[in-house]
Amino acid sequence: MSHLLRATGVIICAVGMSLSAQAQTAPPAGRLLASNCFQCHGTNGKGPGFDTLAGKSAAEIYKDLKEFQSGKEGNGIMAKHAMGYTDAQLLSLSSWLSTQP
Ligand code: HEC
Numbered sequence: 001m002s003h004l005l006r007a008t009g010v011i012i013c014a015v016g017m018s019l020s021a022q023a024q025t026a027p028p029a030g031r032l033l034a035s036n037c038f039q040c041h042g043t044n045g046k047g048p049g050f051d052t053l054a055g056k057s058a059a060e061i062y063k064d065l066k067e068f069q070s071g072k073e074g075n076g077i078m079a080k081h082a083m084g085y086t087d088a089q090l091l092s093l094s095s096w097l098s099t100q101p
Helices: 002-023 029-041 058-070 077-083 087-097
Strands: none
Touching: 029 077, 029 087, 058 077, 058 087
């Protein structure tokens, strides 16, 4: 598991570096972290898909994610996703999602 996480980190760094080399501006970290959510919640958190995330406050999204992470809420799909992130990463992606109209 830790190998996988480390490998993912290397890939994310490599992607970040190549993008910043090309476009001179790195993608917002929050969007990069949240892009994992687009498969189910729609691109940039806007449907079609499960519940729309765009338009919610950062505090609301973060609270939901912490509840999923604890395993006390949801049917298990979101728990697995929420567990993959640190608190700092959850805050970062929640605050980015909250900027989406
Ligand atoms: C494999 C599909 C899938 C992915 C990927 C996914 N989600 Fe979800 N999400 C769901 C489902 C299904 C629900 C409904 C809650 C439940 O019953 O567990 C949900 C519910 C939620 C809710 C609660 C919404 C509400 O209105 O109550 C939030 C917030 C949320 N997801 C955020 C995220 C974030 C942020 C990510 C990326 C880190 C993400 N999800 C990735 C499937 C997914």
